[in-house]
Amino acid sequence: SQTIHQWPATLVQPVGSPLSLECTVEGTSNPNLYWYRQAAGRGLQLLFYSVGIGQISSEVPQNLSASRPQDRQFILSSKKLLLSDSGFYLCAWSPGTTYGYTFGSGTRLTVV
Amino acid sequence: RKEVEQDPGPFNVPEGATVAFNCTYSNSASQSFFWYRQDCRKEPKLLMSVYSSGNEDGRFTAQLNRASQYISLLIRDSKLSDSATYLCVVSRWDGNKLVFGAGTILRVKS
Numbered sequence: 001s002q003t004i005h006q007w008p009a010t011l012v013q014p015v016g017s018p019l020s021l022e023c024t025v026e027g028t029s030n031p032n033l034y035w036y037r038q039a040a041g042r043g044l045q046l047l048f049y050s051v052g053i054g055q056i057s058s059e060v061p062q063n064l065s066a067s068r069p070q071d072r073q074f075i076l077s078s079k080k081l082l083l084s085d086s087g088f089y090l091c092a093w094s095p096g097t098t099y100g101y102t103f104g105s106g107t108r109l110t111v112v
Numbered sequence: 113r114k115e116v117e118q119d120p121g122p123f124n125v126p127e128g129a130t131v132a133f134n135c136t137y138s139n140s141a142s143q144s145f146f147w148y149r150q151d152c153r154k155e156p157k158l159l160m161s162v163y164s165s166g167n168e169d170g171r172f173t174a175q176l177n178r179a180s181q182y183i184s185l186l187i188r189d190s191k192l193s194d195s196a197t198y199l200c201v202v203s204r205w206d207g208n209k210l211v212f213g214a215g216t217i218l219r220v221k222s
Binding site for chain 1: 144153154156157158161199201211212213214215
């Protein structure tokens with residue numbers, strides 16, 4: 001069966017520090033991969049998605065970037081965090097949108 | 113206009129009640145529809161897909177009206193454990209992405 005792993009679960013980082021969040025999927029190949037952010041009390045905002053290695057599409061211009069160095073690995077990064085980057089970051093995978101997404105357990109980021 | 117709109121609630125209902133949530137979407141080309149459930153401070157989890165003919169999974173019934181671009185979720189015999197935020201989800205026109213509504217909060221009380 002397929003599983004998705006996301007870490008860390010919680011992160012507190014100072015303003016201006018770098019960020020790296022990692023997500024890996026097991027039990028499938030060539031998944032569509034997604035990064036979402038959910039601000040406190042708000043809906044899910046799509047940040048990036050990828051349909052293959054090295055293929056990244058950005059939904060919202062911002063302080064973040066994403067990379068897909070391997071088929072089942074998706075990384076979210078920032079060189080310098082802003083206070084507004086705080087939120088709940090969720091990685092998801094899908095074999096195609098017909099099947100819906102499966103989310104990782106998320107990373108709760110607080111920028112102080 | 114938002115791509116997916118939901119009443120944020122909260123819906124406060126007693127145990128055993130029947131409750132219905134509605135959702136409208138703006139893109140008539142959308143092909144895939146889902147309801148997700150999100151517990152407080154947790155990731156969203158797929159509750160059920162929504163098919164054109166309507167579908168049922170135990171106490172949950174989902175309906176799709178393509179002409180009106182409207183999706184519904186009916187929960188019968190509500191349980192305390194049904195308390196959560198319910199997200200309406202629709203595929204975008206380009207097929208690679210899903211759009212999530214902001215969610216409807218349900219609180220079931222004893």
